[in-house]
Amino acid sequence: MSDQPAPPVIEITGLHKSFGDLHVLRGVDLRAEAGGVVSLIGSSGSGKSTLLRCANLLEDSQQGRIAFEGEEVQWRGTGPHRQPADSHQVRRIRTNLSMVFQQFNLWAHMTILQNVMEAPVTVLGRDKQEVEEAARGYLDKVGIGDKCDAWPAQLSGGQQQRAAIARALCMEPRALLFDEPTSALDPELEQEVVRVIKALAAEGRTMVLVTHDMRLARDLSDHVVFLHQGLIEEEGPPEALFGTPQSARLQQFLSHTTSQ
Numbered sequence: 001m002s003d004q005p006a007p008p009v010i011e012i013t014g015l016h017k018s019f020g021d022l023h024v025l026r027g028v029d030l031r032a033e034a035g036g037v038v039s040l041i042g043s044s045g046s047g048k049s050t051l052l053r054c055a056n057l058l059e060d061s062q063q064g065r066i067a068f069e070g071e072e073v074q075w076r077g078t079g080p081h082r083q084p085a086d087s088h089q090v091r092r093i094r095t096n097l098s099m100v101f102q103q104f105n106l107w108a109h110m111t112i113l114q115n116v117m118e119a120p121v122t123v124l125g126r127d128k129q130e131v132e133e134a135a136r137g138y139l140d141k142v143g144i145g146d147k148c149d150a151w152p153a154q155l156s157g158g159q160q161q162r163a164a165i166a167r168a169l170c171m172e173p174r175a176l177l178f179d180e181p182t183s184a185l186d187p188e189l190e191q192e193v194v195r196v197i198k199a200l201a202a203e204g205r206t207m208v209l210v211t212h213d214m215r216l217a218r219d220l221s222d223h224v225v226f227l228h229q230g231l232i233e234e235e236g237p238p239e240a241l242f243g244t245p246q247s248a249r250l251q252q253f254l255s256h257t258t259s260q
């Protein structure tokens with residue numbers, strides 16, 4: 001066996017992404033090591049969600065390298081015509097990078113249990129009974145094991161978000177990508193979700209977290225990336241980034257956030 005360290009789960013180098021004339025990512029690097037937690041911070045419109053969506057290939061990008069566990073994404077075409085070349089590879093990578101969104105995105109017409117079971121059964125073709133057992137386990141883990149038969153509309157926002165996290169976990173992904181998972185929630189519901197996210201980090205799950213919650217980013221991350229207008233303005237360990245920010249832009253950004 002090789003004693004080389006495992007490759008990063010996600011490694012992005014020099015990524016460029018435009019929407020038409022709008023150049024949103026202008027050469028961004030991002031690296032999530034196995035078991036590491038990376039937080040992305042930055043003002044609205046700086047490109048955080050776009051970067052996350054490019055990482056799991058929900059969005060095409062025009063230039064730069066994306067690798068998943070050392071496996072390079074294969075492209076066909078260049079610039080505005082660039083697309084992933086291998087749909088099987090895209091599917092494999094996407095199902096291994098489960099995303100949790102700000103607005104939960106649960107299916108309203110399915111019970112909580114059905115929501116959690118849906119993708120592993122239909123996308124991955126796993127055995128239904130095994131998936132049900134796993135799904136119940138993940139719902140227990142996030143503290144809503146008693147809500148299996150409820151409909152999403154019957155749950156609080158915090159419970160819905162925890163269901164969405166159980167759904168992401170049930171894919172047994174290699175990494176979880178969170179896009180502002182707590183920002184649609186009232187403060188007390190936010191804490192229920194923060195507790196779950198912290199427990200997942202403590203388990204050694206690989207995570208990339210876009211958050212406006214500087215305290216969460218500080219407590220949870222091994223590495224924090226500050227994006228500004230599609231470029232990394234500053235990055236480093238949380239103590240350094242929050243304790244002794246170097247760039248004027250980061251200093252200004254932090255002075256406008258309340259919960260550091």
Ligand SMILES: Nc1ncnc2c1ncn2[C@@H]1O[C@H](COP(=O)(O)OP(=O)(O)OP(=O)(O)O)[C@@H](O)[C@H]1O
Nearest residue numbers: 019020022024042043044045046047048049050051
């Ligand atoms: N599908 C799209 N089509 C066109 N422009 C888009 C699209 N998605 C994002 N943008 C633009 O790209 C820029 C970056 O958006 P993005 O959503 O990545 O920002 P963000 O950092 O996540 O902001 P926020 O903190 O408000 O969520 C913005 O100017 C946005 O308007």
Ligand SMILES: [Mg+2]
Nearest residue numbers: 048049050179
């Ligand atoms: Mg966003």
